[in-house]
Amino acid sequence: MLSTSDTLPGRDVDEVLGIVKGNAIRGSHLGADITAFLRNLIGGEIEEYTKTMAEAREQALDRMIDEARNARADAVVGVRYSTSFIAPGTAEFFVYGTAVRLRPL
């Protein structure tokens, strides 16, 4: 279970396992960059970069979930996303949160 809030309604945290995180940097190929450049001349959504960002976001999220599963966590709370600029045409996503074990219902 993932949550951006620090608590889960109706559930108590039994144990805090620590920070879990995942990051991914993905790039688009030269053809996509050229098409994106041309789209940028006109305006509107640049689908090539939307796709690159979405790929990086999902990969980073999956890496964080894998780390949480390896720690035998029941949930990750306080999930946050962060991006940074590495190079033109690339997208970096960093996802982190606190892995917790929940008290059984």
Next chain:
Amino acid sequence: MERDDPIVLMRYLDGDLDEGARRELEARIAREPELASELERFRRLHDALGAMRFDEPTDLEWREFWQGFYNRAERVSGWGLVIVGAVLVAGYALYRLLFDPGIDAVLKTGILALALGFVVLFLSILRGWLRVRGLDRYRRIRR
């Protein structure tokens, strides 16, 4: 009706009027049937605009759009011209580099080694990418 009434009515419907202005307008609406009728027209317009939803085209509609003859013809011819132009420019640059007697032999060797090095590195990266390409489950994500 006064000249600014349409703007005041719109602000009233948007909840942007302060308490005093709102009470003043409501008192006028009670006294002036024309203003009340105008407010009702605005309210219908406001509700209709609020109920409007702009649906994004579905993936299938986008695919059909891009697979149309004109789009495909434009893409193929555009990319074809770009590739032909790039090959001609690169070929001419290589020809000038190899056969121009004005360029020093050391510089020629250096540029060729540099270019060849980049090609070898690129092919190495390409080989690695082709190997893991089928395993990359994120490639199909669109947004």
